[in-house]
Amino acid sequence: MVPILDEHSLDFISHSEAQTRRLGARLGELLQSGDVICLAGELGAGKTCLAQGIGQGLGIEGPITSPSFTLINEYRPEQARLPFYHIDLYRIEEAKETLSLGLEEYFYGEGACVVEWADRALQALPAEHLWIELRYIVETKRGLLMKALGKRYEQLLREFKRMAFGI
C-alpha cells in the first residue's frame, strides 16, 4: 500500500472492510469542531463503512447506521468527544432540495460532519472541506482518493498521513 501524494492529496488502496474502518477511526481521532468530510463514490463503495470508522474515532460506542431515511443522524457529546453529524444525501431528488435541510446548521456547528453522496449537493458544501472519493476495485479492495480544500484540511491531511502511514 504505497500512497501517491502531493501536498493536497493522498491516493491509496484499502484491502478490507476492517482496514477502511480503521483508517476512518484514525481520521476521526483527528477531527475538530466544524470539520466537514465529504464522501463520494458509487453504491457499495464503502462510504458508510468509512463513516462508521470516523464515528468510532470520535468516541461513539453504539452502532452507527446510515441515515438513509432521516438524511441526518446526530450523535451527541455524551457519547463522543464532539457532536457527530452523519449526513446521507442519497435520497435527495434534486440538488436544490438540500437548501431546505438546513445543512448550514451542521456544517457551521459545533460538531464534525460526514456527508455521504456529497457530490449531490456540491453548491451546499462549505468551500473548505476534506473530499474523499471511494472507488470499487475488486470485491475486497477500494481505492480512496483524498483531497484537502483549504488550510485546515491540508493540516488535517498531513496529520492523517503521519498517523495512518507514518509519512
Ligand SMILES: Nc1ncnc2c1ncn2[C@@H]1O[C@H](COP(=O)(O)OP(=O)(O)OP(=O)(O)O)[C@@H](O)[C@H]1O
Ligand atoms: N476495502 C473495503 N472497504 C470498505 N468496504 C468494503 C471493502 N471491501 C469490501 N467491502 C464491502 O463493501 C460494502 C461497502 O458498503 P457501504 O455501505 O459502506 O457502501 P456505501 O458506499 O455507503 O454504499 P451506499 O451508497 O449504498 O450507502 C460492505 O458490504 C463492505 O463489507
Ligand SMILES: [Mg+2]
Ligand atoms: Mg452508505
